[in-house]
Each structure stands twice: as structure tokens, then as C-alpha cells.
Amino acid sequence: MSLEDFNQELRQKNLMGYWMIPTRSEGFREPQASFDPFLWKWQEISEALQKSARFIQPEEAFRRFIGFQHPKLKMGTTHTLLMGAQMILPGEFAPAHRHMMEAIRFVVKGRGAATIVNGEQLPMEEGDLITTPNWSWHDHINAEQSPIIWLDGANGPMIQYYQAGFSEPYHQKQQPVTRPAGSSEWEYGVTRPPRPPSSPTFRPPYRYRWVETEKKLRSLGEGAGDPFDGVLLRYMDPVTGGYTLPTMSCEIQLLRPGEKGRAHRHTYTVIDHAFRGRGTTVIGGSRFDWEEGDSFVVPPWSWHTHENSGREPAILFSINDRPAIEALGFFREQAAD
Numbered sequence: 001m002s003l004e005d006f007n008q009e010l011r012q013k014n015l016m017g018y019w020m021i022p023t024r025s026e027g028f029r030e031p032q033a034s035f036d037p038f039l040w041k042w043q044e045i046s047e048a049l050q051k052s053a054r055f056i057q058p059e060e061a062f063r064r065f066i067g068f069q070h071p072k073l074k075m076g077t078t079h080t081l082l083m084g085a086q087m088i089l090p091g092e093f094a095p096a097h098r099h100m101m102e103a104i105r106f107v108v109k110g111r112g113a114a115t116i117v118n119g120e121q122l123p124m125e126e127g128d129l130i131t132t133p134n135w136s137w138h139d140h141i142n143a144e145q146s147p148i149i150w151l152d153g154a155n156g157p158m159i160q161y162y163q164a165g166f167s168e169p170y171h172q173k174q175q176p177v178t179r180p181a182g183s184s185e186w187e188y189g190v191t192r193p194p195r196p197p198s199s200p201t202f203r204p205p206y207r208y209r210w211v212e213t214e215k216k217l218r219s220l221g222e223g224a225g226d227p228f229d230g231v232l233l234r235y236m237d238p239v240t241g242g243y244t245l246p247t248m249s250c251e252i253q254l255l256r257p258g259e260k261g262r263a264h265r266h267t268y269t270v271i272d273h274a275f276r277g278r279g280t281t282v283i284g285g286s287r288f289d290w291e292e293g294d295s296f297v298v299p300p301w302s303w304h305t306h307e308n309s310g311r312e313p314a315i316l317f318s319i320n321d322r323p324a325i326e327a328l329g330f331f332r333e334q335a336a337d
Contacts, residue, residue, distance in 0.1 A: 031267060033299035034079060035072040037283035042274075042293025049087045049149065064088070065152060068271075068295055076157035078269045078297055080321045081248065087149045088113055088142040096139035096170035102245040103132040103154040106317055107210075108275065108293070110148030115140050117205035119178035124148060127210025127275070129235055129250060129317075133203035135166070137175050151273060151295075153319040155247050188238035203245065206238050217254045217315070228264045228335070229306065230255040247324040252317050255279055255308035263305045263336035268322040270298040277314030280307045303336065 001009075007020055048066045056064045067084035068077045076082045085108070088094065096116070105115055106129050113124045117138045122130050132138045142148050159165050184204045187193070217231055226232045231254035235244045243249040255261075255277070263282075272281070278291040283304045288296050298304050308314040325331050 031301040033302060035070050035297075035299055037286055037288065037297055037299060037302065037304075038070055038072075039288045039290060039294060039296040040068045042291070042295075045085050045295075046293070049085060053087065053089060068297075070297065073157075075160070077271055078157065078299070078321075080155060080158040080161075080269055080324070081153065081271055081319060082156045083151060083153045083271045083273070083295060083319065085149055086152050087147050088140055089147050090142055090145050093141040093174060094139055095173050096137055096175040097168060098135050098137045098170070099167035100134050100159050100164055101154040101156050102134045102248050103138075103152060104244070104248070104250055104319065105130045105132070106151040106153070106250075106273070106275075108149050108151060108273075110144075110146055112144030112146075113140065113142040113148040115205075116175055116177060119175060120183050120205060121177050121181055122184075122205060122207045123181070124150065125210060127214065129208040129210075129213075131203075131206050131245060133205065133245065136205060137170055138205075139170070139174050141174070151317075153248070153250070153271070155321070155324075158247060158321065158324065184238070202239060203237070204239065208235050213252060217252065221254055221256060221313070225256075225259075226253075226261070228261045229253045230259050230261060230308075243323040245323070247321060247327075249320050249322050250318070251320070252315065253306075255306055255314040255316070257308060257311050257313065260307040260309075261305050263303050264334060265301050265303045266322075266333040267300050267330050268320050268325040269300045270318050270320040272296050272298065272316045272318045275315045275317045277308065277312050278310055279314045279316075280309060281305065282307075301332075 010017055045066055052064050065084050065086040067082055070077055073079060107124045107126050111125045114121045115124060115130050115138060117132055118136050184206050188204055216233060220231045233252050235250040237244060273295045274290045274292050276292060281288050281296065281304060283298055284302045290296060
């Protein structure tokens, strides 16, 4: 019997020898992403949203979501995360439901709409970030006279990989508002009433107001900043002070005119959105020129640098899977020499 005969015998018995794996360890090996960096242009996204309004009726407004689908993946923006844009027209609402996915809403156009999470109505203004912890009842409503567009970010591909995708519609189209506006901010903000520690698994919804985020960015912009990412802020969990959500972190960075960060790479994946300004990001040797509204992905363990070569500040909003990577013990980071 030859080795190939033996290998075939193993296959027929649904077995596999380690020597049959083409990527087995032989000397030093490092991660290789299964997908490339990619950039989505806002003009194409915006046009798709406008066209979708002709086909998706008001009672199906929750379906008016345009996902940023990576061409190298079966589903998702990255192998662990998804991002897309959703538009709600005046007078529309998205029916209430809940799911195992963690989700965030980052408002990019419009104002005056609201997301209701577990009975609390959270206003949506341009630049605001609103979190929806997993298994939280949530729905959206636009009572204003103009459309509102926000980015949806979620850990959908990660949930799909672990085959833990619970979801459930609410028994009515919309959930009632049972908590006063601003409850989460009042209970879990920087200044809060003293109380015993919450359960480590509890996550409230939270609204990070753009007016406060922008003020901090501008103030810190007078300092040295991060050597890789300029002025970088992380949206912290209001309960634990840790990452935004258990498996997903949100960050925002300011690149000042002429600023260029050092090259580095890490084992977590990032999806960036150009909220303000324009600039250039080089990922794995490929150059991506971005402007306001564009989104792009930085695959894991890919060398990358951000640069603002213009005369106006540039602001990038991003989500990443660093919390999950750290929890699993997979985190690693390297700076270029």
C-alpha cells in the first residue's frame, strides 16, 4: 500500500492525517487573510439607497439596508463583521425585533429620527453613535420631514460562524416607550447615581452624542496624538469602561492636515468610514484614496497607514473585532521599523 492509497482509505472513512493538510506548520508561519482590502464609494451607496426607495415599501422599511458585501466573501463586509447603510424616509418606521447580533448605528445624514431600544427612545442626530446590545428589542422611527441615513454595524458573520443566530419579531409592530428619554445616559453616564455594580453580562443601550465626541476630538487635536492613527478615541462601555460591546469596538479618529501615521498591523479586522474630509490609506501595498462617505476594510495582519494630505481635517469612524480577538487570546500587533 502506498501513502496515497492510505490517504484515500482515510478519506473514505472520513478521517484525515495531519500530513494531508497543505498549510500545516513548517517553520515560521503568520496569518494570511482570506480577503483583500476593499473600498466602497459613497456615491454608489447613496444611489443604491435612493433606488431602493422605489422598490421597498414603507411597511418594509427595515429591509432598506444596503450591505457592503466583500467580493471575496460569501456574505459580510469581513469574515467577522458586516457594515451597511440604512435609510428611513419621513413617516416610516422599522418594526421591532431582537437578535443575537450586537449592532451599532452611526448617523451619517439627517436628524430627528429615533431608535427605540428596550423601551427607551434614543434620538438620532448626525454623528451620533447608538448601541444595540444583543437580544435587545429595537425599532426605528422617522417622524421628521426628511430622510435619515445611518451606518449599521454588526457581528453577523461571527454569529453565523458560531451558529448562534437567534432572532425574534416583537408581538406588535412597534414596542412601547416605557423609559424616559435619556435614561441610559442619566444612569450610566460619566456622572451617575451611586449604586451596586451591575451584572458583568448586562449592557444598556447608549447614545454617544456627536457634539461631545467632536469637542473631545478638537481638544485633543492640539496634542501629539497616536503615532499610527492620529487623534484616536474609543467609545467605551458605560458600565464596564471596556470596549463598546463584548465582541465589537467602535472608534473615531481625527487626522489633521498633513498628518501621516506610521505603518503597523494587527490581528483584528477594521472597517473604516470617512465621516469628514478626505485622505489616503495604504493597505498591504495598495493605495486607497477616500473622501467623505466612503468606507473601506483593513484585513487582519495587513500593514496599513493613514494619511491626510489635504488642508482640512479628516475624520474616520470605525468598527473592529478586537474585543473578540483579545478574549480568545489571538491579539498581536506589530509596528514597522
